[in-house]
Amino acid sequence: MTTYLKGRPRIYVTSGSFGSLTPETFKRLNEFAEVTVNRGKLQAEALREVLREYDGVVLGTDKVTREVLNGDLRVRIIARHGVGVDNIDLQAATEKRIVVTYTPSANAESVAEYTVGLMLALSRRIVDAHMFMKSGEWARLEFIGFDLKGKTLGIIGLGSIGSRVAEISKAFGMRVLAYDPYVDKSKATSLGVDLTSLDDLLLESDFVSIHASLTSETRGLIGERELKLMKPTAF
8 A cells, every 4th residue: 555655745747847937836836745757767666666656647648558558656746738639548547547638728818929920921821931932033023922811711619729710710700610529610600600511511621720629539530532523732
């Protein structure tokens, strides 16, 4: 049986970005806990050793498999610093009575803005033009691109990130479709989004953006058949 040390709990941080923008995060943790930081991604055996020695883990993308959770562990909580928990075996953690948390909306704005930025880069061929100019050449007419206004965006997964992408894209004058079997029509209507089937979304969209966690249900959602449904000019 695991022996628990008296006094301050021990917290291990593996997330590479945890506290990078908010230094007060570590200040607050250090007020009540002994904190160890290791930004490098841990392999299975090293991670298992951490779970044996620490009360809590602030986890990055390290994979917590059933094998890692096997044996006598001290850890009581795994706090995933991110929007998904697909790198954690939730069933195995539940069997061990380990609490698993995550931060579903923490970076929704950042990811949404980045997504729209990528669409702008594609529509305006910004990266192509940059690389062409770096080579010492310039041909302005080759990099005119096209407007986002009037184009159709298909969003797969209308959660916090997908919803924010929809809002920003609507402001550009885009038509927005969405596929999400767990979202009701009233939410889509409030966002100005048309819910549709996956096939129709792929057939009609000029851009397709996926904002769904990797689960047994979503694995293989987009394959050769689905890609063939898309317009030849679509992204």
